Amino acid sequence: MEANKVFVVSSIQTIEVASAISQVAACAGCSVVIKCDDQASCEKAISEAKKLLDGRVATDELTAGQVEAAIGRIQTTIELGDAKHADIIIETVFEDEGLKRKTLSALDEICASDVILATNTSTITVTSLANATNRPEQVIGMHFIYFSTVMKVMEIVRGVQTSDATFNAVEALAAKFKMEVSISEDVPGLLSTRIWMVHLNEASNNVFNKLVEPEALRKLNRTISPNALSILESADFIGLDNCVALLQNLNSAYNDPKYSPSPLLTRMVDAGQLGVRTGGGFFKYI
16 A cells, blocks of 8 residues: 555644654655644644755755645644544654553544554554554554654664564655665664663753753764754754653663653753743754
8 A cells, every 4th residue: 555645643742743754754745634732733833844844945955846845735633533534644642652552542443444553652662552453463663763854764663563564565655755764673762762862861961060061062963963953952853841751761661770861851841941842942943
């Protein structure tokens, strides 16, 4: 089955990520529907997708005409029931196992029997989430990695019961998205998140202990990798509340203090300084 109709399920905490995934799919010629929690989130999702696409015009990756066409392929809804029209689901809700299981279970009831349910999780096993559905062979991990405003790498994760047909369909979709693929084991943190979160914690602790300023880290990262977001910019884009949830999940899974969230991260989340979504985190966005 060729996936031409993509349904991306977001929550308030994951609008930026859902929008980024959606613009990648739209640029590949797919029609995309982003499910949001409310109308304000719908408007923000389109705005964020347009902002990312305009950034790709600035780097000569896309033309203004291509951006207009891509935006025309993205719609929003507040009704989960609209997933019944989709060829593939990409679930991107907040990194809470109960919420993800509830969302996938509901989608399982709504969607046609041949539809693949993909999850963007990186700290909850696909096998566990698949168990919330009646189609575990059609549940798979599609973890989009956010080291750049232009997503270039996807981790594909098979659960215990994920079928070859599901894997092959998602691998083909990644190729359609023009993304590199990394095959990861179905363990909390996969590969990228386990490594990335240690780096984020170390960077946050250095800022917390006044050993470095965020801008100095950004300059260092951009010197090493000019086209990639710095570690703190990536955290702001994902959302610091999402980052803390990821760290808490890893800490729970491995009982390893290196995954205990930096005091600075938890303090910023408590203060509502969540990153791009709120206009400020490690950096200002308004």
